[in-house]
Amino acid sequence: KAGVTQTPRYLIKTRGQQVTLSCSPISGHRSVSWYQQTPGQGLQFLFEYFSETQRNKGNFPGRFSGRQFSNSRSEMNVSTLELGDSALYLCASSFDGPNQPQHFGDGTRLSIL
Amino acid sequence: SQKIEQNSEALNIQEGKTATLTCNYTNYSPAYLQWYRQDPGRGPVFLLLIRENEKEKRKERLKVTFDTTLKQSLFHITASQPADSATYLCAPSNDMRFGAGTRLTVKP
Numbered sequence: 281k282a283g284v285t286q287t288p289r290y291l292i293k294t295r296g297q298q299v300t301l302s303c304s305p306i307s308g309h310r311s312v313s314w315y316q317q318t319p320g321q322g323l324q325f326l327f328e329y330f331s332e333t334q335r336n337k338g339n340f341p342g343r344f345s346g347r348q349f350s351n352s353r354s355e356m357n358v359s360t361l362e363l364g365d366s367a368l369y370l371c372a373s374s375f376d377g378p379n380q381p382q383h384f385g386d387g388t389r390l391s392i393l
Numbered sequence: 394s395q396k397i398e399q400n401s402e403a404l405n406i407q408e409g410k411t412a413t414l415t416c417n418y419t420n421y422s423p424a425y426l427q428w429y430r431q432d433p434g435r436g437p438v439f440l441l442l443i444r445e446n447e448k449e450k451r452k453e454r455l456k457v458t459f460d461t462t463l464k465q466s467l468f469h470i471t472a473s474q475p476a477d478s479a480t481y482l483c484a485p486s487n488d489m490r491f492g493a494g495t496r497l498t499v500k501p
Contacts, residue, residue, distance in 0.1 A: 284436070313489060323437070323482065323491040336489065370436050378489045379425060384436030 282306070284385035286371050292391045298359040301388045305352050305373030311335075312354040313378060314346055317368040317387070329354055330377060358390075366392045395420045399483060399492040406473055407500055414468040414495045416483030423485035426459055426466050431480045431494065440481075441468075473499045 285304040293299050305312050313336075314326040325338040329348035346356040352373070358365055368389050372382035400415035416426070425444045429437035443450045443459045443466070450457045456469040466485065470477050480494040 315491075322493040325489040325491075328489065338489075372436070378486055381427065381439035381442055382429075382437075383439065384429075386434070386436045 284373050284383050286385035286388050290389045293361050294393050297361050300355050300357045301369055303354045303371030306383055309373035309375050311374045311377045313372045314356050315370045361392050363392050397492040399495045403496045405498045410473055412470040412473050412497055414481050416466040416492055418464050418485040426485040428468050429482045475499050475501050
């Protein structure tokens with residue numbers, strides 16, 4: 281079956297703009313988690329959605345938000361972009377949650393100029 | 394505060410040898426621990442999950458141990474190959490946190 285799909289793969293934005301990233305999980309998976317990965321901080325958890333509800337949240341400012349649709353597809357939004365938001369944003373899905381193996385997409389590389 | 398430490402940022406070994414990677418955690422008690430492999434420009438790929446009541450788990454050339462007393466997991470790759478070169482991440486997870494990873498290079 282198809283893996284986790286993230287779009288777009290690459291994105292360039294300028295400071296102050298906002299951005300929306302998309303994630304299509306593996307069919308049947310109800311949990312979608314988002315992570316930010318940078319060379320300095322590693323892989324950091326943003327939030328997890330399950331059945332359209334945010335179930336867990338990491339330690340990121342309110343500029344980072346997300347949502348999940350009834351078909352389990354998820355989007356994350358970052359408003360008022362800062363240079364430090366440049367990172368690889370990864371989405372992972374699983375059937376029930378992070379206590380199961382996570383299936384990651386290949387991410388969206390976001391660069392802020 | 395809760396911390397996850399992977400033994401070293403980089404590990405270089407010769408082909409055919411056993412690679413051993415370490416994951417230590419402090420100030421919490423995860424019910425399970427996962428190991429992932431990440432290649433440059435790609436998302437992490439799940440390798441193994443071990444639960445707190447399991448001491449050891451194997452999959453082909455991979456072996457993971459989980460010592461809840463030492464708060465440590467060891468990840469072994471036996472008969473290593475250049476294709477095993479990648480970054481390996483541990484996630485002693487109750488809260489979806491990952492270690493910084495160990496970059497393994499297997500030289501022919």
